[in-house]
Amino acid sequence: MFSKDLLDTKSERGAKFFYHAGKVMEYAGKPNLADYLPIPRWFDPQGLRRKTQFHVESAFEIAGVFVQERMEGMECGITEEKRNKDYLDVLLEFHGDGVEEPSSFSSRTINVIVFEMFTAGTDTTTSTLEWAMAELFHNPETLMKVQAELRSTIDPDKKLQENDIESLPYLTAVIKETLRLHPPLPFLVPHMAMDSCKMLGYNIPKETQILVNFWAIGRDPKTWDEPLVFKPERFMEPNMVDYKRHHFEFIPFGSGRRMFPAMPLASRVLPLALGTLLHSFDWVLADGLKPEEMDTTERMGITLKKAVPLKAIPIPYPRDRDQK
Numbered sequence: 607m608f609s610k611d612l613l614d615t616k617s618e619r620g621a622k623f624f625y626h627a628g629k630v631m632e633y634a635g636k637p638n639l640a641d642y643l644p645i646p647r648w649f650d651p652q653g654l655r656r657k658t659q660f661h662v663e664s665a666f667e668i669a670g671v672f673v674q675e676r677m678e679g680m681e682c683g684i685t686e687e688k689r690n691k692d693y694l695d696v697l698l699e700f701h702g703d704g705v706e707e708p709s710s711f712s713s714r715t716i717n718v719i720v721f722e723m724f725t726a727g728t729d730t731t732t733s734t735l736e737w738a739m740a741e742l743f744h745n746p747e748t749l750m751k752v753q754a755e756l757r758s759t760i761d762p763d764k765k766l767q768e769n770d771i772e773s774l775p776y777l778t779a780v781i782k783e784t785l786r787l788h789p790p791l792p793f794l795v796p797h798m799a800m801d802s803c804k805m806l807g808y809n810i811p812k813e814t815q816i817l818v819n820f821w822a823i824g825r826d827p828k829t830w831d832e833p834l835v836f837k838p839e840r841f842m843e844p845n846m847v848d849y850k851r852h853h854f855e856f857i858p859f860g861s862g863r864r865m866f867p868a869m870p871l872a873s874r875v876l877p878l879a880l881g882t883l884l885h886s887f888d889w890v891l892a893d894g895l896k897p898e899e900m901d902t903t904e905r906m907g908i909t910l911k912k913a914v915p916l917k918a919i920p921i922p923y924p925r926d927r928d929q930k
């Protein structure tokens with residue numbers, strides 16, 4: 607986004623940005639009484655709106671400094687280190703027709719876009735990876751199977767590349783099975799009915815907020831055989847449902863016109879990150895924990911995280927890799 611490592615230990619600003627972004631996600635996932643009863647809406651009885659606004663503004667302030675620094679650099683013609691064009695450059699260089707789109711983006715708009723991308727893209731990705739690793743450690747045979755696929759397809763001394771993913775169907779099935787059982791956005795993103803309508807005999811008034819419970823859809827025994835079992839093999843069957851088609855049984859990325867726009871990105875990043883962790887390392891659970899003792903409880907929020915964070919120790923593979 608900014609061509610900077612925001613979690614670089616020298617940058618306190620980056621850590622603060624992530625702290626405020628994390629707080630916004632935390633408050634966004636808390637049930638708010640004011641959403642259900644119209645009168646207390648103005649009083650903000652739990653203080654959720656006030657607290658969220660504070661953290662949004664604080665994150666904007668920090669992102670604003672990054673944007674300002676880049677703009678000043680561009681004005682003086684200073685190019686920092688040699689780098690490829692990044693997301694911030696694209697936003698700053700945008701020129702619209704000024705009629706159907708703005709002629710340029712204000713710094714406020716840039717802050718909003720940057721903040722949305724960070725919050726939408728961070729927890730969703732890390733939570734999926736943590737759950738995938740947790741399910742694999744909990745099911746050692748599945749872990750062995752996916753590592754065998756990776757290590758027989760990619761030379762141990764080579765790095766996993768994006769174009770290898772097509773030759774790794776079992777790894778892809780592990781990601782899909784993780785998204786089915788532990789969707790990072792269990793209610794997707796709230797939608798609103800733009801007009802009154804009737805659906806399946808129910809009257810839906812205009813402006814009704816709609817939450818799609820994909821967590822329940824993904825565990826529905828009418829659709830899924832042994833729904834609570836982590837079984838990537840189900841996604842290896844011919845003509846199996848896929849998020850790329852109109853299969854409403856499997857919609858971790860939503861569906862229709864407002865479907866998650868970065869699906870092509872996430873469906874590459876997830877197998878690439880998980881595959882790299884499994885191809886380059888063997889793993890042992892921390893504190894001598896046994897696979898059958900693992901706690902797989904979920905913690906409800908806007909994203910569905912593991913209640914007890916996963917702790918595991920990586921061991922380089924092949925063992926003599928670092929000596930080579």
Ligand code: HEM
Nearest residue numbers: 726727730731734794795858859860861864865866868872
């Ligand atoms: C496992 C990873 C991810 C999952 C499961 C996921 C899922 C979703 C879902 C379900 C929606 C709402 C779709 C709807 O309205 O029905 C959504 C929206 C969105 N996602 Fe993701 N997402 C993931 C990763 C990311 C990443 C990496 C980015 C950005 C780099 C991102 C950016 C967005 C944005 C900007 C929207 C809002 C789109 C709009 O305004 O309509 N997401 N995502």
